[in-house]
Amino acid sequence: MTDFRFSAAPLDTQALRAELADPSCGGYAAFEGWVRDHNEGQRVTRLEYEAFAALAEREGARVIAEARERFGIRRALCVHRVGALELGEIAVWVGAAAPHRDEAFQACRYIIDEVKHRLPIWKKEHYASGDSGWVNCERCAADGGHRAGAHERESAHQHGHDHGKHR
């Protein structure tokens, strides 16, 4: 199984956790990102995720390889949803297993942060008002500004380019 993949279907966290089982590991940490009902003052009713899968899968595999190298974890896995999601669903799942808990926690945090900033994945929010919008895109398209913001993470992350609003 690949260490980073997309899923069009709801995630079975027990099955994902089982993929990481390893008798040499004493610590396991997981992170779930959920679809929440509000963002920036608007009531959100549902979401859509869209991905450039070929590039995102490569970049996701690189993120996980970096986490292994940095933190010495044994196993890690990240699965991201695509398509239409309802409130409360799991949008992204990350799990890491290591001999000790510290490494598992740190790796988990590293993977979710990098995935959010580096992978070509886009989120469209649908609001209670009937409006919808691509997160991080609509505002900069409308005001024509945020020139500095568009690059604010580039020094920290070679591939980063979000606008720093939705970490």
Added chain:
Amino acid sequence: MSAPLYGLLLAGGRSKRMQRDKAGIEYAGQPQLLRAMQLLEPLVARAFVSVRAEQLHDPQRAAYECIVDVFADNGPIGGIHAALRAHPQAAWLVLACDLPFLDAATLQQLIAARDPQRVATAFRSSHDGQPEPLCAIFEPRAAAAIDAWLATGKQCPRGMLGHADVALLTLRAPQALDNVNSTAEYAAARARLDGGGTEPVAPRRLQVQYFALLREQAGRNAETVTSSARDARELYEELRGTRGLKLRPEQLRVAVNDEFAEWTQPLAAGDTVVFLPPVAGG
């Protein structure tokens, strides 16, 4: 009988963002003031350089006939104003010196379309559709329009043309008037001009994929285009207007053949190019 055409290269700027004299920065081994004058001279009866008084003795500028600003610190419109005053019988082909992608064909298009009955003849910006004042022909009657504009306390030459009777043209090469104001833009321009030379690229087929906001704006997931764009930057400029893409290139990243790429990476036949809007995973 139309007025004789003189040329004016604007080289009196303070180059604040560039942090060095713009006239002297080089492309393909030539200072851009010299490059611009070589383009201008064959096309006009006389060619001048517009300078501030303290630049008169700069050897690069002093090699040409100079016209000194009458009012200091009025920016480019001050230079145009001084030229119209110095030779009121002439029309002026005015050029900024920081247009590294400008070519003779673009200037010839401007001259061929010149309308002496109007205040000016100018290109429509490929970025915002407004008249481009810094590669335009100003007729003698523009003097009165500029005086009136300055009298209202305004200096922006683009605003002046926006309110005047101007013949507007569409650029054949959309990036021909892209200017270079910062060190980052300079590096990108150098990469294009020094690296690939100026040999035209034969049109070839490229694949383009669109995602998220750009997919909605383009109204399609993917397409095959036949293009002579050298790199992704030129391709985006080409597609931007015709496909209604509203994001600016500095908001985007580029992928070529399913891998992140630089805007300046040369494109080859069959390449797949994706413009990536700001991401929002997680």
